[in-house]
Amino acid sequence: MRLVTGSEMAVIDHTAINEYAIPGIVLMENAGIKVVEIIGQVLGNPRNTKVVILAGKGNNGGDGFVIARHLYNKGARVQLFLFGDEDKVKGDALINLTIWKGMGQKIYPLKSTHDVNMVKMAINCADLIIDALYGTGFKGTVNDLLASVFKSVNSSGKTVIAVDIPSGIEADTGKINGPCIRADHTVTFAYPKLGLVIYQGCDYVGKLHVVDISIPSAVLSKIKSSRYLTTTELIKELWPGRKGPEHKGDFGRVLVIAGSRGMSGAAILAAEAAARAGAGLVTLGVPSAIHDIAENKLTEVMTFPLADTSKGNVSHTALKDILDRCHSSNVVAIGPGLGTAAETATLVKDIIMNITIPCVLDADGLNAMAGKAGLLNSIKSNLVITPHPGEMARLTGYSVKDIQQDRIGITAQKAKEWGCTILLKGARTVICGPDGSTYINQTGNPGMASGGSGDVLTGLIAGLIAQGLTPLNAAVAGAFIHGRAGDVTAKEMGISGMLAGDLLQRVPYVTKEFEQVITP
Missing domain, CATH: 3.40.50.10260 (YjeF N-terminal domain)
Structure with a gap:
């Protein structure tokens, strides 16, 4: 609309x-x-x-x-x-x-x-x-x-x-x-x-x-x-659907690079969300220090260990392994729970400067680019970044107050300047594409302001890109589904004790509404 x-x-x-x-x-x-x-x-x-x-x-x-x-x-x-x-x-x-x-x-x-x-x-x-x-x-x-x-x-x-x-x-x-x-x-x-x-x-x-x-x-x-309010009707138009006969390879391959010692949950939530979004195959790469945790927790997602530092962060020596796996993937999501170690931050920069597949960059992946945002417009891949106001402030040099007072203007300006899709989180999430298109998401509630919620969003967007949506459309649909899952959860459980995992369980019930329209 x-x-x-x-x-x-x-x-x-x-x-x-x-x-x-x-x-x-x-x-x-x-x-x-x-x-x-x-x-x-x-x-x-x-x-x-x-x-x-x-x-x-x-x-x-x-x-x-x-x-x-x-x-x-x-x-x-x-x-x-x-x-x-x-x-x-x-x-x-x-x-x-x-x-x-x-x-x-x-x-x-x-x-x-x-x-x-x-x-x-x-x-x-x-x-x-x-x-x-x-x-x-x-x-x-x-x-x-x-x-x-x-x-x-x-x-x-x-x-x-x-x-x-x-x-x-x-x-x-x-x-x-x-x-x-x-x-x-x-x-x-x-x-x-x-x-x-x-x-x-x-x-x-x-x-x-x-x-x-x-x-x-x-x-x-x-x-x-070109400003739009996201609605159910719009998401129905964007939804990829499944028309059969098809197999898991037809719905895309997602690679998730995430996690560090003490932050395995963020990686697991992002990977599970990509699967819940409908991606055919999801692979999660985590530091060796937490690989056993991820492997034991995940049954529908493949995992592999990455070389790590003594403190349990992904080491820069994992770069070649990650780039090789990107060649057989349709999209890569980077950032949830990675930590802020200097070596890992350098790794993130080198990954995104050397890949050509679409990339969803979130959380510590964004923190790795603080002070280096000018590099974003030279990236070869189609990039989606999903900052909250604090992360956006670190990327742009503006204060959080400046960001909040002009959420649409600054987001639209930077999306064009950096040549990427930006999803600025917060009450009434703003999504801007490099072409000037702007979407305001109206789903969601305060109960979603809890640890892990953003990791779920990252996975949803990556999962939708894997199925053929453009990065902009995937960000728009992902934000809507994420918020609607939160609204369903709030209706069932209230908002005070809502957890990110609760959203994951309700994503299929949200997307079912679109499948009934799109699927023959």
């Missing part, structure tokens, strides 16, 4: 109105009707429901006027509060305000402390609050008057539905610079706005409903950016 910024949505609206001759008043009417439909799904029949609508003087307020009319016609008891002067309402919004007044309905002003007190009294008696104050053009912060109203709305305990975007969120960035409406549901029009799906905005959206208001799909040709 395409993601747009507020300014891009303005271009889409302009194109629909001026090139496709769809009157703005029609788009506004459609938007209002769709919100009313969602209200029906949330609350049932609105008859006798007490509704407070907070409207601004722009088009978002105009949507609110349409909603007021339709709810009133369905028997709801509507109180409409207007923030701003009536004579500042223009265009399509004015037409709908005039209709509301023509129906003999009141408009309550929201200009003074006295008016705020009226709003608070209305909120206390309401069943539903509609936020139609600010739309996608909002930037900055609201004044003290609205701040007081927002506080009352957020503390009311009443159902809150935001029109297009909760007031207080910047549509282009997700930034919240002051008070903001916290919605239970947000009904956004045509396409999800970027600020609704990334931090901080995503924390205020509640359940996001994307509704069609009759804008022709062809208008997207006017938008040059």
Whole structure:
């Protein structure tokens, strides 16, 4: 599903109105009707429901006027509060305000402390609050008057539905610079706005409903950016599937180089995840010091020992053995649990500079490249890196705060600069390809913030690449499946005691949904 910024949505609206001759008043009417439909799904029949609508003087307020009319016609008891002067309402919004007044309905002003007190009294008696104050053009912060109203709305305990975007969120960035409406549901029009799906905005959206208001799909040709929200439908399109008759060699060979003394679990999780992703054959190379542990633990994954140092890290003398095995593999995953020994870090650099098969680089594999990220754009293989914000900071030289404040911008810039796919972990994982494509993953939950979770993700991505997905598509699908497995686990077990191994067990139940669609 395409993601747009507020300014891009303005271009889409302009194109629909001026090139496709769809009157703005029609788009506004459609938007209002769709919100009313969602209200029906949330609350049932609105008859006798007490509704407070907070409207601004722009088009978002105009949507609110349409909603007021339709709810009133369905028997709801509507109180409409207007923030701003009536004579500042223009265009399509004015037409709908005039209709509301023509129906003999009141408009309550929201200009003074006295008016705020009226709003608070209305909120206390309401069943539903509609936020139609600010739309996608909002930037900055609201004044003290609205701040007081927002506080009352957020503390009311009443159902809150935001029109297009909760007031207080910047549509282009997700930034919240002051008070903001916290919605239970947000009904956004045509396409999800970027600020609704990334931090901080995503924390205020509640359940996001994307509704069609009759804008022709062809208008997207006017938008040059390539940003997407990952959805089940998208992953179904990417899923490799199995059509038979086939054998294990047809589903790819994964080589995993991982582990060190005391860190065997990371290596085992990554290898098992590659197998769970559907790879035909998975081979795990670990230091000799932990080989027996890995061999005893794994039954469906092949293992082999690598020359190691006295401290149980992979030695640089293992380079030739690893490169030889890369020749018979479709993809190599490097990093989980390798440790940060200087000799191992040099080994990692020499591996990735000498291979031509796709590579997934994670954890200590990334740490080995700290201060050497400029080498990434000279690598011959198709590379996927999967840093968390701290690792991304070490690679780029930015602070973690800088990374978190511009997760999409920095990730997209570095993906292009380094010529690789970057998956930046965290709440709403960001995946960027070297071609400028950007994906925001919406699956996952806080219970996944535990040791080993990232190792599972590394294996999933490698397993999908082995089956023929491009590195970018494998990263997108891997992040989605990883998060969905976490969500299934949370539903069954809760989040407090969730372990990385729990995700592994649930991956097949997640991917089964795609197999039913793809497999004949």
